[in-house]
Amino acid sequence: MHDIGKNIVKTMLVAAGIDVIDLGFDVAPETIVETAKAEGIKVIGLSGVLTVAIDSMVNTVNAFAEAGMRDDVKIIIGGAPISEAVCNQVGADDWATNPQKAVEVCSQWLR
Numbered sequence: 001m002h003d004i005g006k007n008i009v010k011t012m013l014v015a016a017g018i019d020v021i022d023l024g025f026d027v028a029p030e031t032i033v034e035t036a037k038a039e040g041i042k043v044i045g046l047s048g049v050l051t052v053a054i055d056s057m058v059n060t061v062n063a064f065a066e067a068g069m070r071d072d073v074k075i076i077i078g079g080a081p082i083s084e085a086v087c088n089q090v091g092a093d094d095w096a097t098n099p100q101k102a103v104e105v106c107s108q109w110l111r
């Protein structure tokens with residue numbers, strides 16, 4: 001496990017003036033949902049380096065749906081195995097394979 005990409009995106013989001021709550025890596029979907037609910041978070045970023053992370057992303061998107069929050073949050077995914085097809089499979093709102101696009105998308109959503 002490594003979180004280099006996540007940390008780069010986090011740093012760039014903060015530099016763009018966006019508040020970030022970093023829950024770390026290998027976080028249970030329920031923890032992400034609970035934190036989003038408690039903090040009023042509107043944008044969720046999920047990252048994965050290996051294809052095995054895709055199942056976790058699907059589970060997280062489903063957890064937001066099951067909590068009745070899917071319409072309240074935007075979810076962006078990123079990482080090496082991510083593509084438009086994977087974004088559609090996961091049910092995320094958008095995807096990025098570089099930090100610049102992640103910052104651009106999140107900034108637009110938070111306007």
